[in-house]
Amino acid sequence: MAEFQECLTESNLSDLDIRGTFFSWSNNRVEDPILRKLDRVLCNEKWREVFPDAISIFEAPGDSDHSPAVVRFTHVPEIRKCSFKYFSFISTHPKFLEELMKSWEESIPVGSKLFTLGQRLKRAKATCRRLNKEGFGNIQQKAGDALRNLKEIQEQLLSEPSDSLFRQEFVARRKWQFFETAQEIFFNRKARIRWLACGDANTKFFYKAVMAHHIRNCISYLVDGWGNRVFNQAQIKDMVVAYFQNLLGSADTLLIDISLEDLHGSFLIDVLSRLQINFC
Structure with missing residues (x-):
């Protein structure tokens, strides 16, 4: 491993940005399962200059013991309004x-x-x-x-x-x-x-x-409710908004409305119970 790392350093190679699964190899043994990160996608500085938005996506291995690594190039840069910073x-x-x-x-x-x-x-x-x-x-x-x-x-x-x-x-x-x-x-x-x-x-x-x-x-993609990857930036925005609207905008059926009179009554009962405990 030391010699391999030295080879990568001399060749000016480094890992491409990773998405998807972390481990890329499995021995497929139920009795003694082992997971390792063996597969890598390497690139040099020239690659990063030509393809600055390229990412590597490790997918599920299926019938194989290694996860396939898919390199995605197409990324449409979105013109967005950024906060102004004084230089x-x-x-x-x-x-x-x-x-x-x-x-x-x-x-x-x-x-x-x-x-x-x-x-x-x-x-x-x-x-x-x-x-x-x-x-x-x-x-x-x-x-x-x-x-x-x-x-x-x-x-x-x-x-x-x-x-x-x-x-x-x-x-x-x-x-x-x-x-x-x-x-x-x-x-x-x-x-x-x-x-x-x-x-x-x-x-x-x-x-x-x-x-x-x-x-x-960068959020390269999101996975929808059907397990499909969504790469379109506009659809990603809609998914994020819909998720938080559903999370924060829906009413909780488990909550029970309590009137002010009930609240005062429960507070009084709690005070009396505490006084009784202290008196005992």
Whole structure:
């Protein structure tokens, strides 16, 4: 096992995210049953980049002693409204202070001081959200485009150097460093990691951590009342809502209504019984 683990480490292979049954092998002996996790689905970093939403589902073995492992690729990403989180790189926007002061100084309808503060905070949040979308929306693509532009200018500069290309290369480098730093801060916060173990530029490391966190928390499918797997996100939402409506919205037939008079009477009887016990 130590040699096998060393082989996986040298080959940069790790387990794909697992769903379904945990144990994958059984000896099928009633008198001496044994269950083990023998079967695994392995992948490398390139696989995770190309298929970030792929999962492995271990199903019931049926007549075999090994559980079949099914790798599922198709997953339609759902565009959902996420809560806004403030990142420090938003303050580097050239219009940050100007737009924030403008939204903060807008007149507020008549209300208490706490109400006024809440309204101003809401407007400041909307301003930060808009500046983030305008200046840092799709930060990965902007960082990649800035790097490609920098390399193109550098190729021209190293072939036919000129003062104009030197200035262009300086501006392009500053622009790329700006987006690269913002991207690193973004993935650092999203990855929820407070330590650095892979050097100074950890954007790729944080990106992988974010993707792994997303896959672990993702509900890939649910099993309905007939034992069928449901992968459609809209149907999964309906199943969850229906389950909790049935759990929390239905009346319990075992409960008995008690009037206020009965409650007072039972309370009085309980007090008298306690007094009698203490007196005895």
